[in-house]
Amino acid sequence: MEKYDHAKVESKWQKIWEENDCFKASEDTSKPKFYGLVEFPYPSGAGMHVGHIKAYSGLEVVCRKRRMEGYNVLFPIGFDAYGLPTENTAIKTGVHPRKVTDTNIEKFTNQLKKVGFSFDWSRVVDTTDEGYYKWTQWIFLKMFEHGLVFRDKTLVNYCPSCKVVLSNEDSQGGKCDICHTDIVQKTKEVWYLRITEYADKLLQGLNEVNYLPNIRLQQENWIGKSTGAFVNFKIKQCDEMLRIYTTRPDTLYGVTFMVIAPEHPIIDKYKDIIGNMEALLDYREQCAKKSEFERTQLVKDKTGVKIDGLTAVNPINGKEIPVYISDYVMMGYGTGAIMAVPAHDTRDYDFAKKFGIDIIEVIKGGDISKEAYTGDGEMVNSEMLNGITNKKDAIEKILTVLEEKGCGEKGVQYKMKDWAFNRQRYWGEPIPIVHCPKCGMVAVPYEELPLKLPPVDDFRPGTDGESPLAKIDSFVNCTCPKCGGAAKRETDTMPQWAGSSWYFLRYCDPKNDKAFASQEALKYWMPVDWYNGGMEHVTRHLIYSRFWHKFLYDIGEVPCSEPYAKRTAQGLILGPDGVKMSKSRGNVIDPNDVVDQYGADVLRVYVLFMGDYEQAAPWNENSMNGCKRFLDRVWQLQDKLVDGDEYRPQLVSAMHKTIKKVTADIESMAFNTAIAAMMTLINTIYDIGSINRAEYKTFITLLNPFAPHITEEIYEKCGFGGMLHEQKWCEYDEALCVDDTVEIAVQVNGKIKSRITIAADADQSEVISLAKQDEKTAAAIEGKSIVKEIYVKGKLVNIVVK
């Protein structure tokens, strides 16, 4: 047998697959469908990363298996092409982002094809394509129409030197990433999507889907639901209620002060009553100047100012308490005000200690002279609650009283914040809104979509944090669609998350220009049956896209409430040095080099064999050699081929066992053990010295999803007829997976003394008597009394003696 030439064979089959549209999802909706989705790549200039290969290889194997099992499989790919790196390249090189993107997409396409992925190339989507972002804008306008879009002022990171708004990532350590000037916080009006409206739906929806437990947990944490109570504290000096949120209404008798956020509106409202307005405003300004960095560094050291002239009244006992402002209370969560219970909250405790405020114990169990006690215990100093030991009972009782008095009620809060939905950048979807001096914010009419990104020469951000689009008068100046008067266009663009929030819907019907996808296509293909991707996208991308999908479901545009029936995540590939691959470390492996040197099949087998698919594992070139050797041995079997269309007796059980193992392991993403099982089988075959046609056919069928090129070539050379990927997946007979005899361990007092071979169906007494006849076992129990005899079927015997 001639040596295997991977370059020749792989390009040969890639061409055949492409020319014959082998992996095109068919329109035949009578067949059962399977929709396998992988996260589409961002086409960066660096080209593909081995991480992409691992991410795609998992579902690639599943999808190839599904086709062989008779499913109509949709396994699409596309490009999430809007984003900053492309824009930065454009700024640096002067090449238009459109051109940069096209070049990169072409590069990625070639690389993906060289690995032999069975994507449906007729359905490629590109989020920057007009035919695509038309619908991104369309969905945005639908949300606008349904009141899910709003504008609000917020503090942003602003570099006074570059005159540009920066993301948190670009302003780490409180300095501008580009010029290292100190960042200031600036108030700016930005766009928001009201995702918080869907907080509960997003949480409840997790009950309908099958996500890995840790993925589900991260989503739950991100949404961050908490149940508690709203309580109204009267302000003594005026007719005003200060409303707070707490998860511990049971500690109401321990409240000794209140804290409100520095930006709380009550301050400005009662500036005439407040005696130290100047100090308060001064503190507020200091807080605004603090960077994200400072705010998180000074957790222990609490700061704040007491408000002179405002006193709150505890609704439960009428006690008067002082009110402070402090930046440890944030305007963005709850009501921006808290009741402080220093005895039982560490932050309140730190604050009270610093400002010399009373600390009243209301729950026994800790030592409040040393630290706050946050555990459970008997209620004290709490009048009606005294003596209650169960937190739940105490909360229930106090809530009843508060509700009767009309000064509080049960409440729910979420950590999740509304989604800041704009960027002052060029390379993104223009937000299709017009600002009219008369009509306010007006939507661009649907029939005018797409609102095209205008061509420009200068992609640099405008001054004062404006988008580059603001510099183009012909784009900015327009007429109001409502009143026809002069108006100005919104110049911000959407964030990169926008395009990826619905791409899985477009794949169902990617060329449609009447709708983002037809209802028939959506009904047939949705939901995605299995979505695999990285852990880093489990919170934002997954939540955002579920939100968009749920919105579309609510307005009747998609047939199912959840987009993804199942979600898994692959682990990172680390560099050979065991740390995350990065250009700066110089430990990046280029998949191209691997394909050239070893072939795509070896690369595919290796990334799946290197370890637990969900766990991170370092790259190891030597280990890849083992995979190459394995495939070479599979190839060389052609020299050992003998006739026969049934498994031979000495291989029957091994064949059926391997089919069973590989079939099950692919479903549980245990690709490494599936490959190990095939390696074991091939070792057995080499021991026997020959393989017959039936056995070989089964073997290459099992291996085909992992190494499609070499197996397709072997299949053809053996003349089995047709193409391998069109054949049926292998079946196994459970009865034939079992051996007639098994070797079991014999233990005495839990220590292995011997091994015996028994009939697989032997019963307990038979096995134990056999075990006792064994020489070594007999010696070990000689002269001792038997206390207990245990037989675990097919595994072991344990004789307990005294």
Next chain:
RNA sequence: GCUGCUGUGGCGGAACAGGCAGACGCAAGGGACUUAAAAUCCCUCGGUGGAAACAUCGUGUGGGUUCGAUUCCCAUCAGCAGCACCA
């Protein structure tokens, strides 16, 4: 700080609804083939003692439950990831 995950040979990793620890692969050592090398094939390969049979210890560490624990429970240490004053 909180939440979650992970600790098994020289290395990547198997096994876990409690039941033979180290599958499979890599590396290493020895041998065969070769003028030689590569490739390939065969043997050894957790530690300690022993020529060997075998004994003994061994799944981060310390306890516990059990006839039996890598697997379950308690404590503890280390590494990784996410969140970060969330009231």
